[in-house]
Amino acid sequence: MSVPAAELVGVSKRFGPVLANDGIDLAVARGEVHAVIGENGAGKSTLMSILYGLHRPDSGHVLRAGERIRLRSPADAIRHGLGMVHQRFRLFPGLTVAENIVIGAEPVSRGRVDRESAHRAVADLSAKYGLRADPAAQVGGLPVGVRQRVEILRALYRQAEVLILDEPTAVLTPAEADRLFEVLRTVAATGVAILLVTHKLTEVLAASDQVTVLRQGRVTGRFATADTSAGELIHAMIGRSLAAPETRRRSRPDGEPALDVRDLTVHDTDGVPRLSGVSFAVRPGEIVGIAGVAGSGQRELLDTVTGLRSPGRTGQVLLDGAPVVQGRDPRVAYVPEDRHGRATAPEMSLAENLLMGEQHRLATRFGLPRKTVRARAEQLTERFAISAASVDVPITALSGGNAQKAVLARELTRESRVIVVEEPTQGVDVGVRERVHALLTAARDQGGAILLQSSELSELRELSDRILVLFEGRLVAEFDADVAEERLGQAMTGVLP
Ligand SMILES: Nc1ncnc2c1ncn2[C@@H]1O[C@H](COP(=O)(O)OP(=O)(O)O)[C@@H](O)[C@H]1O
Ligand SMILES: [Mg+2]
Numbered sequence: 001m002s003v004p005a006a007e008l009v010g011v012s013k014r015f016g017p018v019l020a021n022d023g024i025d026l027a028v029a030r031g032e033v034h035a036v037i038g039e040n041g042a043g044k045s046t047l048m049s050i051l052y053g054l055h056r057p058d059s060g061h062v063l064r065a066g067e068r069i070r071l072r073s074p075a076d077a078i079r080h081g082l083g084m085v086h087q088r089f090r091l092f093p094g095l096t097v098a099e100n101i102v103i104g105a106e107p108v109s110r111g112r113v114d115r116e117s118a119h120r121a122v123a124d125l126s127a128k129y130g131l132r133a134d135p136a137a138q139v140g141g142l143p144v145g146v147r148q149r150v151e152i153l154r155a156l157y158r159q160a161e162v163l164i165l166d167e168p169t170a171v172l173t174p175a176e177a178d179r180l181f182e183v184l185r186t187v188a189a190t191g192v193a194i195l196l197v198t199h200k201l202t203e204v205l206a207a208s209d210q211v212t213v214l215r216q217g218r219v220t221g222r223f224a225t226a227d228t229s230a231g232e233l234i235h236a237m238i239g240r241s242l243a244a245p246e247t248r249r250r251s252r253p254d255g256e257p258a259l260d261v262r263d264l265t266v267h268d269t270d271g272v273p274r275l276s277g278v279s280f281a282v283r284p285g286e287i288v289g290i291a292g293v294a295g296s297g298q299r300e301l302l303d304t305v306t307g308l309r310s311p312g313r314t315g316q317v318l319l320d321g322a323p324v325v326q327g328r329d330p331r332v333a334y335v336p337e338d339r340h341g342r343a344t345a346p347e348m349s350l351a352e353n354l355l356m357g358e359q360h361r362l363a364t365r366f367g368l369p370r371k372t373v374r375a376r377a378e379q380l381t382e383r384f385a386i387s388a389a390s391v392d393v394p395i396t397a398l399s400g401g402n403a404q405k406a407v408l409a410r411e412l413t414r415e416s417r418v419i420v421v422e423e424p425t426q427g428v429d430v431g432v433r434e435r436v437h438a439l440l441t442a443a444r445d446q447g448g449a450i451l452l453q454s455s456e457l458s459e460l461r462e463l464s465d466r467i468l469v470l471f472e473g474r475l476v477a478e479f480d481a482d483v484a485e486e487r488l489g490q491a492m493t494g495v496l497p
Pocket of ligand 1: 015016018019020038039040041042043044045046047397399
């Protein structure tokens with residue numbers, strides 16, 4: 001093999017008790033898309049941060065085109081031709097696309113920033129790599145997919161020869177992700193080495209040439225993508241094989257509904273109907289899935305069921321026969337899509353987040369005993385396999401998958417029969433996904449009445465006992481979960497069965 005574009009050699013990094021990287025070797029060649037995969041917490045971001053000069057390794061070093069380099073900051077990394085696209089974009093919303101791309105490296109003519117040549121350079125780069133972005137557009141108003149392109153262009157403008165992308169598709173729709181992969185192919189074809197961090201196997205198989213798998217800070221597998229399989233990758237990621245999906249038992253309970261939704265008709269502030277005459281019931285012991293293309297009324301429906309939104313003049317939402325309480329009904333357990341906004345209190349610890357809403361039950365007349373809080377939190381942490389240095393760390397210190405398990409731990413152990421779950425496995429890896437599914441099925445089997453919304457059809461079909469389809473605010477179909485994906489897709493897009 002010719003000299004790698006970049007190489008990490010024997011890299012170790014410890015954060016307190018956590019050995020995030022443990023003697024990692026990784027090499028990426030020019031023109032190659034190299035996927036780095038692993039469960040949440042495997043050490044991927046740490047490794048990439050070391051390569052970009054954001055963290056210093058405790059031991060080990062970095063080679064660039066065969067030369068050992070010292071990286072004390074991202075500025076060093078950029079100087080050595082390393083570029084990184086961050087998961088949380090670091091763009092200036094008030095500036096234009098072109099300004100964001102050239103910032104800090106502006107073309108100058110007669111002592112002033114040369115705006116025209118900046119625009120031209122950006123337009124040339126966009127065209128060369130098929131990264132469409134209007135140089136004059138203000139970044140603040142752009143969709144995430146475009147903002148991500150701006151970040152990539154910024155790295156390419158600085159002549160990055162190694163491009164690092166940490167979970168770039170987490171913020172993208174599937175169509176945008178496909179577009180990104182095409183762009184990465186084009187960029188790689190010009191000789192740039194690309195490191196693509198992800199935990200989605202389909203992306204690895206679709207978009208990469210080589211794969212390095214990390215588990216608990218170590219390399220557990222190296223593969224050429226063409227010679228490997230999903231099964232082999234999963235095994236390296238989680239150290240065991242996933243159980244073969246058994247033929248699902250479909251549950252069709254016939255008791256009284258725990259959740260009864262009647263004739264919901266909801267208009268938005270412009271008077272446009274968002275839900276029209278929606279009625280259905282969920283009984284204890286079943287998972288009812290809600291399918292629909294984005295914006296078909298799912299948001300309004302779930303907000304109404306959880307009491308966050310009024311059911312309108314004609315509508316009713318009944319929990320065990322009694323109307324839902326407006327504001328936030330404590331009888332509904334709720335796992336919202338927006339983990340960091342609605343589901344957790346970022347300024348509080350893991351322990352406090354695990355107990356939100358349960359304070360009254362645990363309080364004695366002397367208040368809330370710290371020991372009880374800790375003991376209960378530790379018990380939940382263990383039972384739901386939440387990995388965190390301690391229950392006292394801020395919830396924001398947890399990885400996405402662990403934060404999601406914490407929200408599930410809290411909500412599924414509430415004594416609520418009605419459980420509303422949105423996108424339960426968004427942004428989590430296969431191991432967590434499997435566990436989350438098992439937890440939801442167990443809650444169902446213990447008599448939970450679960451309303452599930454997921455934009456992932458395979459998830460809806462795996463988990464649901466039946467699936468309701470929303471289209472333009474109406475329930476247009478109800479299917480058995482074994483429905484062919486094609487039929488489901490037709491109903492979701494208004495092509496009625
Ligand atoms: N700045 C930090 N301080 C303390 N612990 C950290 C820090 N960054 C990462 N960790 C820990 O190091 C481990 C690896 O994290 P990370 O590299 O983010 O994994 P990944 O990106 O694969 O999900 C995790 O246990 C994480 O909690
Ligand atoms: Mg990460």
